Amino acid sequence: xxxxxxxxxxxxxxxxxxxxxxxxxxxAQNKERRKSIKSWENYEITTEKVGTEGTKFVKVWGFGKTVxxxxxxxxxxxxxxxxxxxxxxxxxxxxxPAICRxxxxxxxxxxxxxxxxxxxxxxxxxxxxxxDGTPAGQDRRKIKGGYKCALYIQVMYDNLxxxxxxxxxxxxxxxxx
Amino acid sequence: MVVPSDSWCIRNGFVTEFQNxxxxxxxxxxxxxxxxxxxxxxxxxxxxxxxxxxxxxxQSLEAELNRINNESVEMSLMQGKSGSVIEESPVEALRRTAxxxxxxxxxxxxxxxxxxxxxxxxxQAIDAYSSKIISGNTGTSxxxxxxxxxxxxxxxxxxxxxxxxxxxxxxxxxxLFANGREISVTLLRYDSSPVDFDSEFEFxxxxxxxxxxxxLWFSNNTVxxxxxxxxxxxxxMRFSQVRIPLYDTVMGKERAADAQSFxxxxxxxxxxxxxxxxxxxxxxxxxxxxxxxxxx
Numbered sequence: 129x130x131x132x133x134x135x136x137x138x139x140x141x142x143x144x145x146x147x148x149x150x151x152x153x154x155x156a157q158n159k160e161r162r163k164s165i166k167s168w169e170n171y172e173i174t175t176e177k178v179g180t181e182g183t184k185f186v187k188v189w190g191f192g193k194t195v196x197x198x199x200x201x202x203x204x205x206x207x208x209x210x211x212x213x214x215x216x217x218x219x220x221x222x223x224x225p226a227i228c229r230x231x232x233x234x235x236x237x238x239x240x241x242x243x244x245x246x247x248x249x250x251x252x253x254x255x256x257x258x259x260d261g262t263p264a265g266q267d268r269r270k271i272k273g274g275y276k277c278a279l280y281i282q283v284m285y286d287n288l289x290x291x292x293x294x295x296x297x298x299x300x301x302x303x304x305x
Numbered sequence: 306m307v308v309p310s311d312s313w314c315i316r317n318g319f320v321t322e323f324q325n326x327x328x329x330x331x332x333x334x335x336x337x338x339x340x341x342x343x344x345x346x347x348x349x350x351x352x353x354x355x356x357x358x359x360x361x362x363x364q365s366l367e368a369e370l371n372r373i374n375n376e377s378v379e380m381s382l383m384q385g386k387s388g389s390v391i392e393e394s395p396v397e398a399l400r401r402t403a404x405x406x407x408x409x410x411x412x413x414x415x416x417x418x419x420x421x422x423x424x425x426x427x428x429q430a431i432d433a434y435s436s437k438i439i440s441g442n443t444g445t446s447x448x449x450x451x452x453x454x455x456x457x458x459x460x461x462x463x464x465x466x467x468x469x470x471x472x473x474x475x476x477x478x479x480x481l482f483a484n485g486r487e488i489s490v491t492l493l494r495y496d497s498s499p500v501d502f503d504s505e506f507e508f509x510x511x512x513x514x515x516x517x518x519x520x521l522w523f524s525n526n527t528v529x530x531x532x533x534x535x536x537x538x539x540x541x542m543r544f545s546q547v548r549i550p551l552y553d554t555v556m557g558k559e560r561a562a563d564a565q566s567f568x569x570x571x572x573x574x575x576x577x578x579x580x581x582x583x584x585x586x587x588x589x590x591x592x593x594x595x596x597x598x599x600x601x
Binding site for chain 2: 177178179180181219220221222223224225229285286299300301302
C-alpha cells in the first residue's frame with residue numbers, strides 16, 4: 129500500500145515538473161518575443177532607391193545571436209519601419225511616411241502585431257529579399273553576443289498598406305466619403 | 306484634376322498671348338499642351354493610376370476641356386421646336402469652366418548633370434475651396450543616362466513622391482472630417498435694398514444690427530463656431546476660413562455640402578421674418594459664395 133502511494137506521488141511530482149518546465153519555456157519564449165518587439169526602436173534603415181510600382185527598396189540591419197536570426201530580425205525590421213517609423217529619404221528617393229500614422233497604433237493593437245510579427249508570421253508575405261544567400265563582408269559583422277547583418281530588401285509596401293486597411297489598422301484614403 | 310503649372314506651360318511654349326491695357330499677358334493653353342506633349346500625358350496617367358488604386362479616380366482636365374468645348378458648340382446650335390434658343394449670360398458663360406475639389410498643380414523640368422539627365426519636379430495639391438496648399442512635394446530624380454526614355458524617368462519621379470503625396474491628402478481629409486470644409490462667404494448689398502448691414506432688428510427684446518444677426522448665425526452654423534469676419538461695412542461683409550460641415554440635410558435628405566448650399570441656408574434665414582429680404586445666392590467656384598441682398 130505504502131509502495132503504491134509512493135509510486136503515485138512520484139508520478140504526480142514528475143508530471144508537475146514537466147508541466148512547470150513547459151510553462152517556463154513558453155513564458156520565456158513569449159517574453160523574448162515581447163522583448164524583441166519592444167526593442168524595435170533600435171535599428172538602422174536607409175532607402176536605397178525608388179522601388180518599382182508598389183514596392184520600397186531598402187537596406188536594413190538586424191541583430192541576432194546567429195546570422196539566421198539576424199537576417200530574420202532584418203526582415204521584421206523592414207516591415208516594422210514601413211508600418212510605424214517611415215522610411216528616410218535617400219540620395220535618389222523621397223522619404224516614405226509610415227503606414228500607421230497614429231503613434232498609438234502599436235499599443236492599441238498589440239495582440240494583432242504580436243501575431244503578425246511572430247516567427248513565420250504574416251509579415252513575411254510582404255518581404256522580398258533581394259540579396260542572395262547570407263550577408264557577407266561589410267554587411268555581416270560579429271558583435272558582442274551575436275551578429276549584426278544588413279539586407280537589401282524589397283518591401284511590398286502597397287500590399288502591406290492594403291492589408292492594414294483591410295484589417296482596420298490603418299485608415300483608407302477614401303474612408304468617410 | 307491634374308493641371309500643368311503656369312510656369313511649365315510658359316517654359317514649354319503652351320501659352321496664348323493677348324494684349325491687356327498695353328501689356329502682353331500670357332495664359333496657359335492646356336488644350337495644345339495635351340495634344341502636343343506626350344510627357345505630361347505620361348505623368349498624368351501615372352498619377353491617375355495610383356489615385357484610382359486608392360479609390361480616388363482623377364478627373365481628366367483634357368476630357369473636361371473637350372466636354373466644355375463640345376457643350377459650347379451644342380449650346381450655340383440648339384433650338385427649341387418653336388425656334389427659341391438657350392440663353393446664357395456672359396457671367397454664366399464665364400463660370401462654365403472646369404471645376405474640381407482638389408487641383409494638382411504639376412511642374413517639372415529636365416536638367417543635365419554632365420552626360421546624364423535628371424528631373425526636378427514640384428507637385429502641389431491645392432484645395433479649390435480655400436486655395437490652400439494641402440500637400441506639397443518637391444524632389445529630384447536620380448541622374449540617369451541620356452538614352453533612358455523620358456517616360457521612364459517621369460514614372461520613377463511619380464513613384465518617388467507618391468506616398469508622401471497621399472499622406473498629405475490623408476492629413477487634409479482627416480482635418481476635413483474633424484473641422485469641416487473651409488469656404489469664404491461675401492455678402493453684398495444692391496442699392497435697391499431697403500436695409501443695409503447696419504440696419505437694426507429686434508432679438509430677444511433688444512435691437513441689434515443686421516451684421517450682428519448674421520454673425521450670430523455663422524457662429525451657430527459653422528463647425529465649432531470657426532470663421533473669421535474680415536470685413537464689415539454698411540454695404541458689405543466678408544467671412545473667410547468658414548468651416549462648414551461636410552454633409553448637410555436639405556429637404557430631409559443628407560447630401561454633401563458646399564459653399565452654395567451653405568449660402569442657400571443663410572439666404573433662407575434672411576428671407577424670413579423679421580428681415581423679409583430679397584436674397585440672391587451666387588456661387589463662385591466651389592469654395593466661395595456671394596450673397597446679395599436687395600436683388601437676385
